[in-house]
Amino acid sequence: MPRFQNILYATRGVADELDPLKQALSLARNNKAALHAVVFSPMLPRALAEYQAGHEQGLADRMTKFLDEAQRALRMTPGEVPVSVAVECGDGPGVRMIRRVLRNGHDLLIKPAETSDRPGFRALDMQLLRQCPCPVWLSRPIHRPRADIHVAVAIDAQSPEPAGHDLALQLLRVSRELADTCSGELSIVSIWDFELEDYLRRSPWIRMPEPEIAEKVAAAERAHQQALQALIDASGIGGRLQVHRKRGRPEQEIPRLADELKVDVLVMGTVARTGIPGFSIGNTAENTFGEIGCSLLALKPPGFVSSVRVY
Numbered sequence: 001m002p003r004f005q006n007i008l009y010a011t012r013g014v015a016d017e018l019d020p021l022k023q024a025l026s027l028a029r030n031n032k033a034a035l036h037a038v039v040f041s042p043m044l045p046r047a048l049a050e051y052q053a054g055h056e057q058g059l060a061d062r063m064t065k066f067l068d069e070a071q072r073a074l075r076m077t078p079g080e081v082p083v084s085v086a087v088e089c090g091d092g093p094g095v096r097m098i099r100r101v102l103r104n105g106h107d108l109l110i111k112p113a114e115t116s117d118r119p120g121f122r123a124l125d126m127q128l129l130r131q132c133p134c135p136v137w138l139s140r141p142i143h144r145p146r147a148d149i150h151v152a153v154a155i156d157a158q159s160p161e162p163a164g165h166d167l168a169l170q171l172l173r174v175s176r177e178l179a180d181t182c183s184g185e186l187s188i189v190s191i192w193d194f195e196l197e198d199y200l201r202r203s204p205w206i207r208m209p210e211p212e213i214a215e216k217v218a219a220a221e222r223a224h225q226q227a228l229q230a231l232i233d234a235s236g237i238g239g240r241l242q243v244h245r246k247r248g249r250p251e252q253e254i255p256r257l258a259d260e261l262k263v264d265v266l267v268m269g270t271v272a273r274t275g276i277p278g279f280s281i282g283n284t285a286e287n288t289f290g291e292i293g294c295s296l297l298a299l300k301p302p303g304f305v306s307s308v309r310v311y
Contacts, residue, residue: 007106011112038086097111111125111139121290148182151186186239187241187261192224268289
């Protein structure tokens with residue numbers, strides 16, 4: 001069965017919708033899914049209440065126009081993807097988007113990334129990454145044809161928690177499925193480090209010979225390589241794979257590699273490694289998201305429960 005069956009396209013209706021709608025429609029077509037396009041807009045002030053109905057109709061008409069244009073650009077036949085259009089007005093668009101996901105059982109939320117002259121994601125997008133229970137696709141323009149779109153996945157190969165291990169397997173499988181609908185090549189990115197190296201060299205209490213420190217570092221690298229390969233094997237994915245293992249801090253190396261590899265869509269998880277109840281996103285993931293410049297598909301670990309309630 002295709003992975004995504006009930007897709008929500010959420011927007012504030014203030015940007016050019018063509019490219020993100022093309023991404024949303026392509027995903028819906030590939031998954032044989034329905035697409036529900038909803039514009040989340042502020043309510044007009046009470047003094048302008050008589051214009052509210054016309055305001056909402058204008059937003060709906062604008063979305064319908066962009067949908068028609070995107071379908072023509074993708075050469076989609078009428079009805080190929082079931083599409084609905086709605087407008088929801090009120091305060092707190094992030095909470096409203098998440099509540100709609102919860103009420104209607106959406107299994108993917110697609111949203112145009114908030115525009116900025118810097119990489120990373122702004123406050124509304126980060127709210128969705130932290131609290132939306134279903135996968136979140138934050139769309140940025142992709143200027144290559146679908147057959148050339150480069151998909152990458154970043155995974156923690158040595159998560160100490162079962163949720164981290166299971167999430168890594170899910171990330172590998174989802175990214176493989178996504179890459180198969182694009183260029184067919186999947187880049188797997190995983191970062192490792194031996195954080196005690198500097199301490200062992202500088203500590204006045206531990207006088208470890210340099211060759212022994214070098215062996216500790218080499219052993220850490222081997223352990224990471226073995227753990228990564230074990231995850232890839234356990235995921236059962238095949239096809240064209242490029243594995244990129246780098247030493248360093250994930251929040252620095254993942255965005256750097258995404259730029260170097262010219263990644264169009266990066267797939268990542270949001271699991272926290274602390275295990276502290278109430279954490280909805282890991283610090284490493286949060287810092288990494290702050291530097292990402294491409295489209296992002298973010299997945300939560302199994303069993304994640306949002307702090308947002310349906311009503």
